[in-house]
Structure formats: structure tokens, C-alpha cells
Amino acid sequence: MRKTLFEGLTHGILTEAPPRPDEAALAELAQNVAQTAKARLGRSLSIRQVDAGSCNGCELEIHAINNAFYDLERFGLRFVASPRHADVLMVTGPVTKNMREALSRTYHATPDPKWVVAVGRCAADGGIFAGSYACVGGVKDVVPVDLHIAGCPPSPTDLLKGLLALLSR
Amino acid sequence: MMPVSLLDQLPHHRLVAEHWPWPRVIVGEGDWRVAIDHLASGHMTLLGLWGEPGTVHMALLGGSSNEIAVVSFECESGAFPSVGARHPPARRPERAACDLFGLRATGTADARPWLDHGVWGLRHPLGTRQPPGEAAPYPFLPAEGEALHQIAVGPVHAGIIEPGHFRFTTNGEHLVRLEQRLGYVHKGIEGLLAGASLDKAVELACRTSGDSAVAYAFAFARAVEAALNVDAPPHAVYLRALMAELERLANHFGDIGAICNDASFALMHAQTGILRERCLRAAMVCFGHRLMMDVIVPGGVARDIAPEGLAQVRALLEDIRKVFPRLIELYDNTASLQDRTVTTGIVRPDYARQFGAGGYVGRASGRAFDARRNLSYAPYSELSFEVPVLEAGDVNARVWIRIREVEQSLSLIEQILDRLPGGEHRISIDPSGRICEGIALTEAFRGDVLVWLRLDGNNRIVRCHLRDASWFQWPLLEAAVEGNIVADFPLCNKSFNCSYSGHDL
Numbered sequence: 001m002r003k004t005l006f007e008g009l010t011h012g013i014l015t016e017a018p019p020r021p022d023e024a025a026l027a028e029l030a031q032n033v034a035q036t037a038k039a040r041l042g043r044s045l046s047i048r049q050v051d052a053g054s055c056n057g058c059e060l061e062i063h064a065i066n067n068a069f070y071d072l073e074r075f076g077l078r079f080v081a082s083p084r085h086a087d088v089l090m091v092t093g094p095v096t097k098n099m100r101e102a103l104s105r106t107y108h109a110t111p112d113p114k115w116v117v118a119v120g121r122c123a124a125d126g127g128i129f130a131g132s133y134a135c136v137g138g139v140k141d142v143v144p145v146d147l148h149i150a151g152c153p154p155s156p157t158d159l160l161k162g163l164l165a166l167l168s169r
Numbered sequence: 170m171m172p173v174s175l176l177d178q179l180p181h182h183r184l185v186a187e188h189w190p191w192p193r194v195i196v197g198e199g200d201w202r203v204a205i206d207h208l209a210s211g212h213m214t215l216l217g218l219w220g221e222p223g224t225v226h227m228a229l230l231g232g233s234s235n236e237i238a239v240v241s242f243e244c245e246s247g248a249f250p251s252v253g254a255r256h257p258p259a260r261r262p263e264r265a266a267c268d269l270f271g272l273r274a275t276g277t278a279d280a281r282p283w284l285d286h287g288v289w290g291l292r293h294p295l296g297t298r299q300p301p302g303e304a305a306p307y308p309f310l311p312a313e314g315e316a317l318h319q320i321a322v323g324p325v326h327a328g329i330i331e332p333g334h335f336r337f338t339t340n341g342e343h344l345v346r347l348e349q350r351l352g353y354v355h356k357g358i359e360g361l362l363a364g365a366s367l368d369k370a371v372e373l374a375c376r377t378s379g380d381s382a383v384a385y386a387f388a389f390a391r392a393v394e395a396a397l398n399v400d401a402p403p404h405a406v407y408l409r410a411l412m413a414e415l416e417r418l419a420n421h422f423g424d425i426g427a428i429c430n431d432a433s434f435a436l437m438h439a440q441t442g443i444l445r446e447r448c449l450r451a452a453m454v455c456f457g458h459r460l461m462m463d464v465i466v467p468g469g470v471a472r473d474i475a476p477e478g479l480a481q482v483r484a485l486l487e488d489i490r491k492v493f494p495r496l497i498e499l500y501d502n503t504a505s506l507q508d509r510t511v512t513t514g515i516v517r518p519d520y521a522r523q524f525g526a527g528g529y530v531g532r533a534s535g536r537a538f539d540a541r542r543n544l545s546y547a548p549y550s551e552l553s554f555e556v557p558v559l560e561a562g563d564v565n566a567r568v569w570i571r572i573r574e575v576e577q578s579l580s581l582i583e584q585i586l587d588r589l590p591g592g593e594h595r596i597s598i599d600p601s602g603r604i605c606e607g608i609a610l611t612e613a614f615r616g617d618v619l620v621w622l623r624l625d626g627n628n629r630i631v632r633c634h635l636r637d638a639s640w641f642q643w644p645l646l647e648a649a650v651e652g653n654i655v656a657d658f659p660l661c662n663k664s665f666n667c668s669y670s671g672h673d674l
């Protein structure tokens with residue numbers, strides 16, 4: 001264990017330079033995020049992830065932004081275990097009808113001010129699951145959405161760009 | 170070649186002509202009960218049970234051989250004799266078949282809905298399409314005693330994880346009963362598959378369980394190719410296995426780290442997270458998608474490996490070989506970690522056998538089934554590898570199976586790179602003009618994925634069933650945690666890492 005820890009100190013840093021915030025995401029946010037709310041929260045946000053019917057692909061890439069290469073926490077962003085601790089809900093999936101109530105309840109359990117980030121193609125409009133008897137079709141049909149991050153699934157870099165846009169307005 | 174001996178044990182009315190590569194037979198009620206006898210006595214293993222309007226199907230694996238047969242029962246009155254009544258692994262699939270198609274299992278001990286939570290706006294969406302019934306609370310199984318209390322968890326869990334509900338009954342710190350309630354991520358995939366083109370269908374297969382995108386597309390493509398009696402070109406077959414092994418590596422690294430992390434050993438999580446990321450980056454360079462979605466298609470692969478891909482994979486192998494042995498040592502020599510994983514969450518070997526548990530869950534409990542070995546599909550029939558098996562059945566054993574499988578995957582990838590045949594990467598799939606059926610199993614990182622489908626002769630899906638390994642692993646988690654402390658549940662759960670999406674469909 002000592003050797004592994006020691007190498008961590010001596011072998012240089014894996015973490016990569018942050019990407020520039022996504023321009024399109026910035027534009028979307030400009031309309032949605034009030035300046036005053038940012039002043040209250042500063043540059044640190046707590047995120048609660050909600051899987052509302054995803055295939056788990058988005059979750060894998062959301063996990064990845066915590067790894068040594070992307071190191072989400074250096075930006076003051078972190079994932080929390082309860083919606084009651086969260087500023088941001090990060091929602092994936094085409095919102096299955098079986099998850100609609102849970103998503104809505106999670107949203108209402110999150111204190112204001114709050115933002116909702118819809119992640120992935122399904123979360124935008126249901127994606128390839130659109131039209132199914134079992135899916136609602138998009139996160140915005142259940143809770144208000146402030147920012148969409150596109151991709152199937154979005155890469156960790158796409159996710160970082162979107163989240164940095166949340167902070168840099 | 171027709172495997173005769175398994176069919177000899179399954180009396181039947183008639184053999185379905187266009188079903189490949191294993192036979193499908195239509196049986197009457199008496200013969201259906203004979204098949205149930207084989208399952209209940211342990212002579213055969215249930216590989217899957219699914220419905221379609223008016224018919225219920227079971228896929229069976231022979232006990233001592235590696236033969237497979239599909240047995241179909243035509244439910245004239247919308248009902249069939251329950252398999253689950255005598256063979257518990259069939260219970261949840263039967264409940265799902267009832268929810269989706271309205272096929273009732275007569276004599277079942279558990280007629281509660283499973284995937285249907287009463288909010289679809291209709292009942293039996295793929296079958297009789299009835300108006301919704303009256304909303305009723307879901308009756309959990311009782312656990313009674315003076316000192317017992319319940320803990321309800323989910324569907325929204327504390328981590329970045331899929332949704333499901335766990336109802337724990339505990340006596341102080343000890344778990345007396347866990348009951349799962351799943352179905353929250355039911356997207357209606359099999360409904361969307363009906364009538365879909367092959368392109369759309371393989372896209373859906375990739376997104377059945379995102380962590381097994383390759384394994385699902387691989388199984389789906391092979392089922393289509395079996396039905397149409399065509400073979401993917403050798404170059405594509407080897408690339409498929411390369412992707413399958415890269416997917417296995419990435420997932421096993423993720424799991425090994427995540428299990429240790431649930432025992433508060435974050436160092437391992439950080440280190441294996443780096444290895445996982447390197448695998449995904451290599452996949453991106455080789456195939457243009459980190460999770461390798463939409464690469465495997467019926468007829469081969471949609472695009473060839475990038476020219477710089479082979480060197481990238483060799484560099485990846487070298488990286489892993491340098492770092493991983495030290496991580497194994499770290500796992501093995503950290504007493505505080507072993508204290509959490511050894512003897513925790515034991516799956517009894519007889520349960521693993523009875524449920525036909527695949528993947529590391531089965532192989533950590535003495536069930537030596539690996540579709541790559543037992544069914545020996547291409548190109549694994551030409552590659553040499555071992556299937557690690559342990560008997561202990563605890564969290565530690567499931568970690569060790571993964572460690573050993575990482576080593577085998579490294580060797581497999583090396584063999585694939587050394588032998589990669591040249592030639593085309595895709596052949597066109599021409600419509601056959603006749604209705605035909607195919608079945609295939611591939612070994613995903615968590616166990617065997619089964620795909621059964623019927624094509625309409627014009628390259629459209631009539632009915633496609635996808636069965637994740639999790640169907641037969643989730644129930645064993647309920648048994649494995651009994652008597653463990655509440656705080657060890659995340660550790661047990663992560664050591665299974667069952668799919669919610671793959672199960673809920």
C-alpha cells in the first residue's frame with residue numbers, strides 16, 4: 001500500500017486541464033439561472049443524481065467525472081446522497097411512468113433555489129424510448145429543466161462542460 | 170446438427186422448423202409438466218421464461234450436456250401451469266409475463282404484479298391490452314416478530330445508481346429479510362422491439378443495460394444471424410470478442426474498486442477508476458464510442474477498428490499488467506478490507522445451481538458455467554482461456570472471480586490481437602422471405618445474456634425477448650444478505666452489481 005500511495009505523490013498528476021464551458025449550454029443557462037441565486041450559492045454546488053429510467057450508460061459516465069482524470073470536486077461540485085442537501089438535480093432517462101412520481105417527489109424535496117440538469121438523449125425527449133407505453137418522454141414533462149447535456153451517453157468532458165457552464169454564468 | 174438427447178427427455182407435439190441453432194418444441198399440458206419436473210428435480214436449468222400473445226416459452230439447459238431447447242406452451246385459455254409453483258427461479262419471469270401479456274400462471278404461489286406498478290394507463294400492454302385496474306398498494310411479504318422493524322430504501326438511492334426499492338426487515342443490526350421491488354426503469358423495450366427494423370432493434374439492444382452494450386448487441390446479432398443462417402465475417406467476429414473483453418475489463422475494474430469503496434477503502438476505487446478510464450479511452454480510439462454502443466450489428470460490425478487502435482490496445486494491456494498485480498496484492502494484504510469481504514453475503518452453491526446463476530455470482534459459488542466456454546461460440550472456440558470457479562460464495566470470492574477474469578481477459582485480448590484475421594468487417598443481411606427464429610447467448614461481464622427473436626422474413630422483428638443474467642441473480646441477493654448486518658448490505662449489493670435496467674426492460 002505504501003508503494004502505491006508513494007507513487008501517487010511522485011508520478012505526476014493525471015487530472016487534465018478543465019474544458020471550456022459549453023457555449024450552447026451557457027446560452028441556455030443565461031435564460032434560466034438568476035444572477036442572485038448564484039450570488040447566494042457562490043461557486044460550489046451539490047448535485048443529486050436521479051436515474052429516471054436510464055439504461056445506466058449515463059450513470060457510468062457521471063461516475064467517470066469523479067475519477068482522477070476529470071476530478072469534478074476541484075470545481076467545488078460534488079455529489080450528495082439526499083435531495084435535501086442538493087442544489088442541482090441531475091436527471092437521466094426517458095422518465096419511465098414507474099419513476100415519474102419518485103422524480104417529482106425528489107424535485108419537491110430539494111430546497112430552493114435549485115436547478116435541474118437533464119443528461120443524455122433520453123432525458124431530452126425520450127430518445128429511442130419515446131412513444132413507449134411505459135415512458136413519459138422527457139424530464140421537462142415532469143419537472144422544469146434548466147440545462148440539457150446532450151449525448152448517448154454524454155462523455156465525461158461533455159458533462160464537465162455543461163456543469164462548468166452552470167458555475168461560470 | 171440436432172442435439173437429440175435433450176429432446177429425448179422432452180416429449181412434445183411437434184418441432185418448430187425454422188428455429189436456430191437449438192430446437193424449439195410445442196408441448197401440451199402434460200409435456201409442459203414433464204419439463205417442469207426436469208427443472209424441479211435439478212436435471213435441467215431454466216435459462217429464461219417469456220411470453221408472447223397466447224404462448225409462453227421456456228429456454229432450458231441440459232444438466233450434464235451443454236444442449237439447449239426452447240419449450241413452448243400454447244395458452245388456449247390465457248393460462249399455463251405455473252413453473253414457479255415448483256421451481257422458484259421461474260416466479261419473477263412468470264409475473265412479468267402476466268404483467269406484459271396477460272398470461273396467467275395457474276397454481277402460482279405469487280400472483281402479485283412485478284413490472285406493472287399500475288401507472289401505465291393500461292394492463293397487459295403487449296397482449297390483451299386491458300383498461301387499468303383499481304390502484305392497490307403493493308403487498309410486501311410479512312416478517313413478524315416482537316423485535317423486528319422495517320427499513321424502506323428507494324427507489325431513489327443514495328448514490329449514482331439505478332432505482333429500485335428494497336424493503337429490509339431487521340432485528341437490531343441484523344437483516345432478517347430483504348424483499349426487492351423492481352420494475353421502476355421498465356421502458357417497454359420489448360414493446361418497442363416488436364415491428365422494429367434490425368437497425369433500430371440493435372440500437373435498443375445496446376441500451377437494454379448500458380454497461381453491457383457490447384454483450385447485448387453481440388447476442389442480438391448472433392440471434393439474427395442464427396435465424397437467417399448466415400455467419401459474420403471472421404474479422405468482425407474477432408473484433409466483437411475484442412470489444413466484449415474490453416467491456417468486461419472496464420466493468421470488472423469498476424466493480425472491484427466500487428466494492429472496496431463500499432468497505433470505505435477509497436484507494437482501490439481511485440486506482441481501478443484510472444484503469445477503467447484507460448479501457449474506455451482505448452475503446453474510444455478503436456471504435457469511436459467509449460461504451461462501444463452501436464458498433465456490433467447483424468452481419469458484422471458497423472465500422473472497422475481504427476488504424477491506430479491495435480497499438481492503443483497493446484499499450485493498454487501493458488499499462489494494466491504493470492499496475493494490476495500491485496492492486497491485487499493490495500486487496501489481498503489489507504486485513505481491514507478482508508475483514509469486511511470474507512464470509513460476508515454468502516450464496517449457497519445449491520441456490521446458485523438451482524437458479525442457474527451466471528457470471529461471478531454463480532462461479533463464486535461453484536457453478537462453472539460460462540457461455541464462452543460451455544456454448545463455445547466464435548471466436549472463443551479458437552481461443553484458450555480458463556474459467557475461474559470458487560466455492561466460498563462470499564463477497565471475497567466474487568471479488569476474486571473478477572480478479573481472475575481480468576487476467577483471462579488480458580490473455581484473450583492478446584490472442585485476439587495476434588490472430589486478428591483480415592477481410593471484410595460486414596456482410597449485408599438480406600431478407601429471407603420467410604418467418605424464422607433465432608436464439609443466442611453471450612457472456613456479459615455479469616453473466617450470460619439470452620436473446621430470442623422471431624423475424625418476419627422482411628428483416629423486421631416480430632417478437633424479441635432479452636434476458637439479463639440479473640433475473641436469476643437478484644433473488645439470490647435476497648438470500649445472501651440474510652443474517653448479515655445492515656451496514657454490509659451495500660457491500661453485498663455491489664458484489665452482485667445486478668442490472669436494474671437489464672432486468673426491468
